[in-house]
Amino acid sequence: MTLAVDTAAPERMQRRELSERTFAWALISPALLFIAVIVVWPLVETIRLSFTDATLGGENWVGVANYAALFADPKFWQTVGRTFYWMFLAVSLKLIVGLIGATLLNAAVPGKALFRVLVMPPWVIPVAIGVIGWKWMYNGYFGLISGLLQEFGLVQDRVALLASKTSAFYSAIVTDVWVGTPMVTLFFLAAMQGVSRDLYEAAWVDGASRWYRFRRITIPQIMPVIVSMALLSAIWTFNSFEIIWILTEGGPRGATTTLIIDTYKVAISSQRFGEGAARAVVIVVLLAVFSLFYLWFLNRVNRHYGAK
Amino acid sequence: MQIDRLSLPQKIGVYVATFFFLLFILMPFIEMIRVSLRPMSHLMTANFTWWSEDFSLQAYRDMWKTVPLLGRYIFNSIFIATSVTALTMVVVIPAAYAYARLEFPFKSLSLGAFLAVNMFTGAVLLIPLYRVLRTLSMLNTYWAIIIPGVAFLIPTGIWLLRSYLEKIPRELEEAAFVDGASRLYTLRRVVIPLAVPGLIVVGTAVFIGAYAQQFLFAITFNNVREIQPLPAGLYEFIGYQDVTWNEMMAAALTGITPVMLVFLFLQKYLVAGLTAGAVKE
Numbered sequence: 001m002t003l004a005v006d007t008a009a010p011e012r013m014q015r016r017e018l019s020e021r022t023f024a025w026a027l028i029s030p031a032l033l034f035i036a037v038i039v040v041w042p043l044v045e046t047i048r049l050s051f052t053d054a055t056l057g058g059e060n061w062v063g064v065a066n067y068a069a070l071f072a073d074p075k076f077w078q079t080v081g082r083t084f085y086w087m088f089l090a091v092s093l094k095l096i097v098g099l100i101g102a103t104l105l106n107a108a109v110p111g112k113a114l115f116r117v118l119v120m121p122p123w124v125i126p127v128a129i130g131v132i133g134w135k136w137m138y139n140g141y142f143g144l145i146s147g148l149l150q151e152f153g154l155v156q157d158r159v160a161l162l163a164s165k166t167s168a169f170y171s172a173i174v175t176d177v178w179v180g181t182p183m184v185t186l187f188f189l190a191a192m193q194g195v196s197r198d199l200y201e202a203a204w205v206d207g208a209s210r211w212y213r214f215r216r217i218t219i220p221q222i223m224p225v226i227v228s229m230a231l232l233s234a235i236w237t238f239n240s241f242e243i244i245w246i247l248t249e250g251g252p253r254g255a256t257t258t259l260i261i262d263t264y265k266v267a268i269s270s271q272r273f274g275e276g277a278a279r280a281v282v283i284v285v286l287l288a289v290f291s292l293f294y295l296w297f298l299n300r301v302n303r304h305y306g307a308k
Numbered sequence: 309m310q311i312d313r314l315s316l317p318q319k320i321g322v323y324v325a326t327f328f329f330l331l332f333i334l335m336p337f338i339e340m341i342r343v344s345l346r347p348m349s350h351l352m353t354a355n356f357t358w359w360s361e362d363f364s365l366q367a368y369r370d371m372w373k374t375v376p377l378l379g380r381y382i383f384n385s386i387f388i389a390t391s392v393t394a395l396t397m398v399v400v401i402p403a404a405y406a407y408a409r410l411e412f413p414f415k416s417l418s419l420g421a422f423l424a425v426n427m428f429t430g431a432v433l434l435i436p437l438y439r440v441l442r443t444l445s446m447l448n449t450y451w452a453i454i455i456p457g458v459a460f461l462i463p464t465g466i467w468l469l470r471s472y473l474e475k476i477p478r479e480l481e482e483a484a485f486v487d488g489a490s491r492l493y494t495l496r497r498v499v500i501p502l503a504v505p506g507l508i509v510v511g512t513a514v515f516i517g518a519y520a521q522q523f524l525f526a527i528t529f530n531n532v533r534e535i536q537p538l539p540a541g542l543y544e545f546i547g548y549q550d551v552t553w554n555e556m557m558a559a560a561l562t563g564i565t566p567v568m569l570v571f572l573f574l575q576k577y578l579v580a581g582l583t584a585g586a587v588k589e
Contacts (some may be wrong), residue, residue, distance in 0.1 A: 023491050027402035031462050037457030038369060039425050060579035078462035096463055101329050107322045108312040118330050122335060124516055124571045125564045126385075128523040128539030132546055132560055133336035136343065144339050148478070151387055164504050169449065181333065186579060232426075239429035248464060260431050268528055273435045280432035287427050 003039035004235050049277035066278035083258040090237045093177045098184030122184035131246040134175045138162050191225035227301045231294045232250045259283050344558035371555040382563045383540035392457040392518035404469035422463045452529035472506030509581030512574045519567045538563040
């Protein structure tokens with residue numbers, strides 16, 4: 001095909017300017033319609049339901065009673081605290097493990113192409129399937145982890161990791177880190193490969209050590225990606241449902257109940273729609289506030305590191 | 309290049325660290341394979357043993373009896389993921405094109421709104437979603453899993469495809485345009501053929517996402533066994549008193565084979581395509 005340079009083209013395009021708007025909206029309208037019906041309308045409806053005592057039987061307007069009950073419940077605040085703690089710990093670990101992983105996969109050693117493929121399976125397979133594998137490994141009677149701990153003499157007896165409150169919580173975190181690490185690693189690796197070689201070479205010529213180059217070039221250069229991945233993983237971790245649900249269903253005695261699990265239990269398992277909806281609204285508000293604050297922070301980081 | 313060269317101890321260090329990193333990533337898979345190859349009675353012995361002489365494929369035969377609908381679950385997973393992918397792409401292609409090429413009012417605002425959808429999970433919208441699906445008589449049908457699945461994959465799909473389309477030179481479209489082709493014709497006959505590699509990347513990413521996210525919608529909106537996807541189907545068996553773990557692992561491994569194959573065939577393009585948007589600058 002020849003690329004005809006037609007001087008009249010811009011004008012002709014301008015004549016179609018009006019139809020460009022219409023055309024554009026026609027193109028995005030199916031997507032908009034989907035989102036409107038499956039996300040926006042349910043969201044509005046969730047807000048409305050949160051002011052009712054809806055159950056399967058029917059619903060009455062109760063004003064802010066659901067919220068009042070929720071905020072007066074010390075258990076709820078425990079769950080909020082636990083959720084943020086869960087998010088903070090899991091995200092920090094994912095970023096650290098992902099950064100180490102990406103650095104390793106970025107090293108110039110034979111076999112790195114294969115290693116890069118081997119990182120991805122936890123992301124490829126359905127989360128639920130991977131978690132079923134972890135559930136087996138955590139079990140106390142013949143699970144791998146308990147078995148290895150005994151083998152190395154670290155524990156005397158079998159340990160059922162999901163049966164006690166503390167170990168269940170941290171076991172769920174380990175699994176969550178496992179699920180999230182491939183994506184984080186992949187994005188960090190891509191960012192590292194995008195760092196200009198000139199920077200490294202200039203530092204190298206000046207005799208900067210590898211560690212110095214990592215700290216002073218790699219980290220600042222990929223900082224915008226680190227910060228955006230932190231936000232994305234924070235949202236995913238906050239919203240993560242399957243991992244905890246399959247491992248513990250929020251137990252033992254609530255030790256792994258995050259806001260999402262609590263909402264699901266109230267809304268779906270016990271079908272208290274109104275109370276569940278109030279919890280869902282709290283989640284949305286918390287996430288929105290958190291994200292806005294974070295985007296503001298991201299903006300500052302980007303400016304600080306001079307990214308576009 | 310010399311700057312990248314590692315001394316022998318450094319190389320060994322990288323390999324050892326990579327080994328432990330990959331061990332963490334792959335341990336569940338190794339363990340699932342190991343368990344699937346051992347008879348249940350030997351898995352339950354008092355002392356943990358890593359290795360034994362009795363590896364067999366028996367569990368891969370027995371699982372079809374223990375989980376009578378296993379074949380159906382695997383088919384459902386593939387069918388649902390394929391339908392979700394097809395529907396998502398039909399919706400995403402035109403929208404991504406509009407965001408990559410056209411100027412219109414509220415462009416960045418509406419794109420931002422699409423991306424904000426990523427903030428929500430199905431879990432906070434389940435109650436009204438349940439009612440929407442009931443109103444549309446879609447509960448306990450494939451649609452109950454497909455429709456919400458599509459909605460939650462649209463934003464990422466638009467985002468990924470848009471950054472790909474932006475890289476296609478405009479000149480070809482302008483040439484077609486100048487020759488009097490209509491906008492729709494240009495999209496169909498010029499843009500889409502040029503975008504095939506990008507479509508494959510986004511399609512694969514959507515497929516993997518669709519395969520992965522079936523659990524929540526399946527356990528909430530569907531209680532018909534015959535249309536349950538694999539994760540939800542197997543989950544039911546994990547809840548039983550006596551879980552035949554070796555058969556569950558065999559079934560899980562069999563069930564993830566299709567998506568692993570898709571990934572292995574396309575991984576080269578996929579990894580590059582997924583991260584292209586992240587490191588534009």
